[in-house]
Amino acid sequence: MYKIVRKKELNPSVTLMEIEAPFVAKKAKAGQFIIFRIDEMGERVPLTITGYDREKGTVSIIFQKVGFSTIALGNLNEGDYIRDFVGPLGRPTEVEGKKRVCVVGGGVGCAIALPAAQAFREAGAEVDVIVGFRSKDIVILEEEFRAAANNLYLMTDDGSYGEKGFVTVKLQELLESGREYDEVLAIGPVPMMKFVCKTTEPFGVHTIVSLNPIMVDGTGMCGGCRVTVGGETKFACVDGPEFDGHKVDFAELMSRNGVYKEREAQVTKDHACRMEAMGKALIK
Numbered sequence: 001m002y003k004i005v006r007k008k009e010l011n012p013s014v015t016l017m018e019i020e021a022p023f024v025a026k027k028a029k030a031g032q033f034i035i036f037r038i039d040e041m042g043e044r045v046p047l048t049i050t051g052y053d054r055e056k057g058t059v060s061i062i063f064q065k066v067g068f069s070t071i072a073l074g075n076l077n078e079g080d081y082i083r084d085f086v087g088p089l090g091r092p093t094e095v096e097g098k099k100r101v102c103v104v105g106g107g108v109g110c111a112i113a114l115p116a117a118q119a120f121r122e123a124g125a126e127v128d129v130i131v132g133f134r135s136k137d138i139v140i141l142e143e144e145f146r147a148a149a150n151n152l153y154l155m156t157d158d159g160s161y162g163e164k165g166f167v168t169v170k171l172q173e174l175l176e177s178g179r180e181y182d183e184v185l186a187i188g189p190v191p192m193m194k195f196v197c198k199t200t201e202p203f204g205v206h207t208i209v210s211l212n213p214i215m216v217d218g219t220g221m222c223g224g225c226r227v228t229v230g231g232e233t234k235f236a237c238v239d240g241p242e243f244d245g246h247k248v249d250f251a252e253l254m255s256r257n258g259v260y261k262e263r264e265a266q267v268t269k270d271h272a273c274r275m276e277a278m279g280k281a282l283i284k
Contacts (some may be wrong), residue, residue: 001113002036002085005058005079010140014049014064014108016195020201023276024049024087024226030119031093031112031210031242034059035218037084038218046215047113048241049088053062059085062111063138076260090241091216095123098182102128102174104167106188107138112210113187114141126150128179132192136161167219168191168199175203183208190254197245209245211236213256228252 002190007205024034027106039062051060067105076082078110093116100121101125105113110131129149133139134157145152153170154162184207186196193209197279200207213236216222227234234240 001081001083004076004078004080004082006060007076010062012136012161013066013158014062014111014138014140015063015113016060017073018058018060019058019082019085021085021087024053024059024085025054025057028052028059028088029092030095030115031273032090033218033241034061034085034087035089035215036073036082036086038069039083042072042073042083044084044216044218045073045173046089046218046237048210049115050111051115059087062093064108064109069232072197086218089237091239093119093185093242095119095125097221098123098125100126100128100181101210102171102179102181102184104131104171104186104188104192105129105131105185106186106192107133108140109188109210110141111191113185114144114185116149117145121150122149125182128174128181129153130155130174132156132167132188133161134158145209159208161282167196167252168195171196172232175200185210185242189255190250193245194250197248209244209248210241211243211248211253212241213253252273 003020004017005020010016022060028049033046035046036038037044045230047063050062063070067082103113103117116130117127125147128151129145130153130157155167155170156162157167184200184205186193187210197207213225213227215225215237218237220235225236227236228249229243
C-alpha cells in the first residue's frame, strides 16, 4: 500500500499528489513513469513522474481528472492509500551532451515537461521553455518553470495571459529568428506534438515527443502500447515513452488512443459507488 502524503489542487481539473514510495523515488529520473492501481479491482493507469524526493522517499504525480480512475484517485485525500504504485518504468530523458534545447509543453503535459526542463538545466544546457494553455485560469507550474528555464514563453489560446496563440506560433517565431537548438522536446496532447514536429521539420531540428498510448502492464508483454516509429513497431513502455517525433505515425496513434473513449464515458456514467450504496442501505 502507498500513502498519499500531500495533495494540492492546481486547478479545478488538475491535481498534484505526493506518494510515499521510497523504492521508486530511489531510482526515478525525468521522463519515466509509474503505473498506479487504486484497489484490487482497479485498472492500471500510467502517469509520468513529475518529481521525486529521494531523502523523503516520495514521488510526485500530476493528473487530470478525466476518466473513471483519475476521478477516483482525485477523490482520495492525504492519509489515504492506493493499492499499487509501480515504477520507475520506461527510459529516462536523454539530457547529456546538449548545449541548447527547447522544451514545449501543452496543458497537463506541462507536468511532464517540467522535470525534463529541470534535468536539461542541471546537465548544463541552456533551456527555453514554451508552455501553452487554453486560458489563464488553468495555468499550472508557472513559477517552477521560471526557475527551470533560461527563457519562459507562456501562451494562451484566448490571450488571457502571457502571449496569445498556440505553442507552435512561438516556436516558429523563435526558429525563424535564427534560434538554434540541439533538440526540441514536445510533451502534451497528441495533435500538439504532431504540429510541433511539423514546425521543426523544415528547420531540420531534432525533435523528441513523449507518447501516451493505451498501456496495461508497462513491461512490454501486453503489446497494448505499440506505436509505429520509422515504420517499425515499438512499445512505448520499454522502448519509450520518448521517440523521434519526425518518425512517429501520429494518425495511427490518435486512432488507437480513441478506441475506448465511448466505453470509458459509459463506465463513468453508470458507476455506482459501493460504499455509498452500503451507507444508504444501513440508513434504511
